[in-house]
Every structure is written in structure tokens, then in C-alpha cells.
Amino acid sequence: MIEKNMSSDKKRVIVALDYPNQKQALEMAAQLDPARCRVKVGKELFTRCGPSIVESLHTSGFDVFLDLKFHDIPNTTAKAVRAAAEMGVWMVNVHASGGRKMMETARNELEQVNGANTLLIGVTVLTSMERSDLADLGLDVDPLEHVKRLALLTEASGLDGIVCSAQEVTPLRQVVGADFKLVTPGIRPADAEVGDQKRIMTPSDAITAGSDYLVIGRPITKADSPVDALAAIDAELAPLL
Numbered sequence: 001m002i003e004k005n006m007s008s009d010k011k012r013v014i015v016a017l018d019y020p021n022q023k024q025a026l027e028m029a030a031q032l033d034p035a036r037c038r039v040k041v042g043k044e045l046f047t048r049c050g051p052s053i054v055e056s057l058h059t060s061g062f063d064v065f066l067d068l069k070f071h072d073i074p075n076t077t078a079k080a081v082r083a084a085a086e087m088g089v090w091m092v093n094v095h096a097s098g099g100r101k102m103m104e105t106a107r108n109e110l111e112q113v114n115g116a117n118t119l120l121i122g123v124t125v126l127t128s129m130e131r132s133d134l135a136d137l138g139l140d141v142d143p144l145e146h147v148k149r150l151a152l153l154t155e156a157s158g159l160d161g162i163v164c165s166a167q168e169v170t171p172l173r174q175v176v177g178a179d180f181k182l183v184t185p186g187i188r189p190a191d192a193e194v195g196d197q198k199r200i201m202t203p204s205d206a207i208t209a210g211s212d213y214l215v216i217g218r219p220i221t222k223a224d225s226p227v228d229a230l231a232a233i234d235a236e237l238a239p240l241l
């Protein structure tokens with residue numbers, strides 16, 4: 001029997017536009033349908049292009065996840081989150097390990113932006129990290145344990161959700177609220193190259209586990225035909241949504 005994911009949002013895929021220039025990013029976006037997916041602007045593209053890339057994507061009708069993973073003192077982080085909200089982005093993120101005061105200050109700042117309905121999300125443990133990477137940081141814990149701790153802190157700080165691995169979604173769903181968004185990168189279709197990701201899952205397994213949004217970059221953008229790669233992912237997800 002096919003298990004249906006609970007979220008009513010049908011646009012679950014966020015395509016990571018990890019490109020070094022506006023031309024390549026917009027060429028990719030032109031092949032995507034804003035009615036069927038969202039896009040992510042990350043550190044490389046934003047550092048090269050600045051807010052104009054976000055404006056262009058908005059003009060083309062896309063919801064934009066601005067993935068700059070802010071991590072700084074509370075005032076600096078909050079002002080950066082405000083700047084993102086004033087750009088009108090759909091989602092923005094901070095590192096949950098910046099702590100409660102940083103996240104609460106960012107949340108409060110966001111509330112003061114007129115008309116903003118930007119989702120504010122906390123990054124827990126990067127999907128490229130495994131237990132040994134946490135040990136290097138002096139954290140002698142399983143990634144799931146640390147993700148759980150940061151998820152609860154993020155929720156208590158008033159944020160809308162977290163970025164985590166899809167591998168953590170099932171146990172997290174038992175401890176966070178049903179509306180708390182679980183955004184999962186590290187998504188790899190069965191035949192895709194893993195690259196630098198460590199805690200991975202297939203698109204259908206991630207949705208079945210309860211992921212709200214799947215962040216997918218290279219399996220689409222580096223495919224011979226990005227359109228075909230996305231269509232295959234959509235076909236894999238369709239029976240589950």
C-alpha cells in the first residue's frame with residue numbers, strides 16, 4: 001500500500017541553483033516550472049550575483065529559498081534575516097547552533113517586517129557530516145541525537161522548521177509539532193552519485209518518512225538532461241502526494 005505524506009503542499013522539490021553565474025542559473029530556471037517546484041539560491045550564486053538574482057527569479061514566478069545559513073551574533077543575524085524578508089524570499093535559514101538568543105532575536109525581527117511571511121528555518125547538522133565529523137568538534141554523539149537537540153531548541157526559539165537529513169525525519173516527527181517544517185537536502189535518487197553528502201535518502205523514501213521539502217541540486221543540475229531528471233523525480237513522488 002502506498003503511504004501518503006500528510007502535507008497538502010504539492011510543490012515539495014526545491015532545486016538548488018548552485019551555479020557560478022546568473023546566466024547559468026537563469027538558463028536552468030527557464031527549464032523549470034514555478035508551478036511545480038521552488039528554487040534555492042545559495043552562497044556561491046548569491047555572493048556572485050547579489051539580490052538581483054533573487055529579483056529575476058521572483059519575476060519569473062519562483063518561490064525562492066535564500067540559503068545563506070546565517071550564523072553570527074544575535075543583532076547581526078537578525079538584521080540579515082530582515083534584509084532577506086524585505087527581499088520577499090519564501091524561506092531563509094540560520095545555523096541553529098548560533099543558539100537560542102540568536103534565533104529568538106531573528107524571529108522577533110522578522111515579525112517587525114510589514115507583510116513578511118518568510119519562513120525562518122534552522123540548520124541542524126549538515127547532511128555532509130557523520131558521527132566522526134561531530135567527534136572532531138568535541139561532540140561525542142550520534143548525528144540524530146544532536147539534530148534532535150537542535151530541532152527542539154529551534155522550535156522553542158519560535159522558528160518555522162529545520163534543515164536536517166531525511167534519515168532523521170521519522171524520529172523527529174515524534175518530538176516536534178506537525179506544522180514544524182522538515183527541509184531535507186542530501187536527497188539522492190537510487191542511481192545518482194552521492195558526492196560529498198553522507199546522510200542521504202531517495203526522494204520517495206524522504207517523502208514517505210514525512211519530509212516537507214526536498215532540496216535537490218546535482219542529481220538535477222548535473223544530469224545530462226535536468227528536465228528529464230526532475231521529471232523522473234516528480235514521477236517517483238506523484239503517487240505519494
Ligand SMILES: O=C(O)c1cc(=O)[nH]c(=O)n1[C@@H]1O[C@H](COP(=O)(O)O)[C@@H](O)[C@H]1O
Pocket residue numbers: 016018042067069093123125126127128163164185186187195197215216217218219
Ligand atoms: O541548507 C541547505 O540547503 C543544506 C543543508 C545541509 O545540511 N546540506 C545541504 O546539502 N544543503 C544544501 O542543499 C544542496 C544540496 O545539493 P546537492 O548535494 O547537489 O543535491 C546544496 O545547495 C547545499 O548547500
